[in-house]
Amino acid sequence: MTYLQLDGLNKRYGDINVVESVSLTVEQGEFVSLLGPSGCGKTTTLQMIAGFTEPTRGRILLEGRDVTRVPPEKRGMGIVFQSYALFPHMTVAENISFGLEMQGMGAADRKRRIGETLELVRLGGLGDRYPRNLSGGQRQRVAIARALAIRPKVLLLDEPMSNLDAKLREEMHVELRNIQKTLGITTILVTHDQVEAMTMSDRIAVMFGGELVQVSTPFDAYEKPESAFASGFLGKTNRIDGRVTVRNDRCCEVQSGTLSMKIPHNNRACPEAVQIYVRPEKIRLVSPEESRMTSTVSARMFLGSHWALEVDGDLGRLRISVPNVGVPPPQEGEPVHLGWQDDDMRILAHEANHG
Amino acid sequence: MADSTAMSPPVSASGRPRFNPSPIYLASPALLLFVGLLLVPLGLTAILSFSVYDSAVGVGQGYTIANYIEVLSDSYYHEIFLRTLLMSLAVTVMSIVLGVPEALILSRMRSPWRAIFLIVILAPLLISVMVRTLGWAILMGNEGLINTALITLGATQTPLKMLYTMTGVTIALTHVLIPFMIISIWASLQKLDSSVEHAGLSLGGSHATVMRRIILPQIMPGILSGGIIVFALSASAFATPAILGGRRLKVVATAAYDEFTGTLNWPLGAAIAVLLLVGMLAVILGSNRYIERRYAQVFES
Numbered sequence: 001m002t003y004l005q006l007d008g009l010n011k012r013y014g015d016i017n018v019v020e021s022v023s024l025t026v027e028q029g030e031f032v033s034l035l036g037p038s039g040c041g042k043t044t045t046l047q048m049i050a051g052f053t054e055p056t057r058g059r060i061l062l063e064g065r066d067v068t069r070v071p072p073e074k075r076g077m078g079i080v081f082q083s084y085a086l087f088p089h090m091t092v093a094e095n096i097s098f099g100l101e102m103q104g105m106g107a108a109d110r111k112r113r114i115g116e117t118l119e120l121v122r123l124g125g126l127g128d129r130y131p132r133n134l135s136g137g138q139r140q141r142v143a144i145a146r147a148l149a150i151r152p153k154v155l156l157l158d159e160p161m162s163n164l165d166a167k168l169r170e171e172m173h174v175e176l177r178n179i180q181k182t183l184g185i186t187t188i189l190v191t192h193d194q195v196e197a198m199t200m201s202d203r204i205a206v207m208f209g210g211e212l213v214q215v216s217t218p219f220d221a222y223e224k225p226e227s228a229f230a231s232g233f234l235g236k237t238n239r240i241d242g243r244v245t246v247r248n249d250r251c252c253e254v255q256s257g258t259l260s261m262k263i264p265h266n267n268r269a270c271p272e273a274v275q276i277y278v279r280p281e282k283i284r285l286v287s288p289e290e291s292r293m294t295s296t297v298s299a300r301m302f303l304g305s306h307w308a309l310e311v312d313g314d315l316g317r318l319r320i321s322v323p324n325v326g327v328p329p330p331q332e333g334e335p336v337h338l339g340w341q342d343d344d345m346r347i348l349a350h351e352a353n354h355g
Numbered sequence: 356m357a358d359s360t361a362m363s364p365p366v367s368a369s370g371r372p373r374f375n376p377s378p379i380y381l382a383s384p385a386l387l388l389f390v391g392l393l394l395v396p397l398g399l400t401a402i403l404s405f406s407v408y409d410s411a412v413g414v415g416q417g418y419t420i421a422n423y424i425e426v427l428s429d430s431y432y433h434e435i436f437l438r439t440l441l442m443s444l445a446v447t448v449m450s451i452v453l454g455v456p457e458a459l460i461l462s463r464m465r466s467p468w469r470a471i472f473l474i475v476i477l478a479p480l481l482i483s484v485m486v487r488t489l490g491w492a493i494l495m496g497n498e499g500l501i502n503t504a505l506i507t508l509g510a511t512q513t514p515l516k517m518l519y520t521m522t523g524v525t526i527a528l529t530h531v532l533i534p535f536m537i538i539s540i541w542a543s544l545q546k547l548d549s550s551v552e553h554a555g556l557s558l559g560g561s562h563a564t565v566m567r568r569i570i571l572p573q574i575m576p577g578i579l580s581g582g583i584i585v586f587a588l589s590a591s592a593f594a595t596p597a598i599l600g601g602r603r604l605k606v607v608a609t610a611a612y613d614e615f616t617g618t619l620n621w622p623l624g625a626a627i628a629v630l631l632l633v634g635m636l637a638v639i640l641g642s643n644r645y646i647e648r649r650y651a652q653v654f655e656s
Contacts, residue, residue, distance in 0.1 A: 050557060052553055071556075072553070073559050073560060073562075074559075075557075077557055078557065078558075079553070079557040081553070081554060083550055085550035085551045085554035086554075087554070087569055087573075089572045089650070098555070098560065098568070099558030099560075102559035102560050102564070103559060146554075147557075150559065
């Protein structure tokens, strides 16, 4: 049964549609990320779920009940804010206690729940500290603990990692995901960080221009993007302009430059002008016999686990990611032979450039 | 707080800080002004307050504490000091009661209105104290606008007495001093993370609870420092109590003025002025220490 349902949510500010007909269903215990660049409407969508912003049109259903007009203090959502929004005049324990007091929980139960929650976020023993005496990472854990302690119906995370440094962020991704799985709590994360969305979510809802452009598992979102935007926003990609010459049941033949390629179309309509997308890691350096095309290395960067190459050839400039197997790839100016599978290519109708 | 390491003077090879005279040069104009216009007159007043006074010859030779004994032992002065204290407290409380909601509403206003209403609130400070006070006198008189309106509306038969009462003085002082309260609260509202209110609501707190337990404690330092400013300014206010309070409802500032200009007993006037200063310093320093200790968490976060 659907746990949380967004039904045609729409938000207008003046003449601008910030969020346009967003419909999404979330199962109980599921972790869904709203992913998109700033200004795509993801935060407004979260604000509507939390109840801080009233939708212009559409409904929000929680456990089958319409909560669209229910005020935020009666929705039972746990929210972790980007700034953490801790209460600076209260200790860590008092911060967590606030929500429990509002539920009318007795002092003994509160104490136990605060202790449990602090252990859960590995802050045991810090209950008497004030937020200002904590590090950024600890403050974030307090914010998570405060939201979790009330056993919210849904946990809403509003760019919670954006104030942490990269290493801490990676640790928190794993930890937060573990906590979420342990508690089985339905979670919605708003983020512009594709790595964050991919590592933590069951499903990713990619937003652009106020609309949901794709809702799928992280793997599908990366491997089978349904729009040029999703393809470019999730990871790196190469975009090649092409022209469909033949279309049969399974494949299109696409001509680009001097190259002709057979590309599976997965039963989607193919207009004549298309764009071909190939991920950098799908293009391999191969022997001349297997070569699809020959190019010249124009730039070469070493990134530890892999090399990033830029090559110039018939299809223009391509980016290639080569795993570091202990032997450096050819240097700048040297020719390389490139190969990739037909299935590694994805064709999408020619669209305006989304970057 | 300024970063002390960034401000420290260069260190010489021997390890001792080299003397850098430029801060003293830079500070000297302000320092001279402060010494010349505040410390010297204050010192002279303090000396004067210990001078002997004789009604026949005026300020005499020698020093005495008789002036202080006279003020501290005479119930006439007790009443004046008590009246000043109560008036200042009333103005402070009124400023808090009216100023907190005003500041909160102001902080939630949209862009053009906020600036407009900020100017409206600051307007009393832009008008000369005499003009403003006389304006209140015109409004509050028995034939004034307020009473005329009340009688016309049938709210009262006889005019309400406002002029020459402490009520009138308190209203007028609150009007002019409330901007200080609002600016002070405004400053602490600017520091407030706007999402703490949402956090409080999402945790199930009603708007009233969030206001009482989350917002108010965080703007309390602003309220209290605004309170100190308003208290100090109303305790030392002169023109408003003098005009609206009349000759009989004296406060400390007008009493000191009368001693100087009316009875010409300068030493006694000086003693009253010094006692007012000491009293205010005690109140201000005391409350300041209390605030800093009580709200250390909010201040330093």
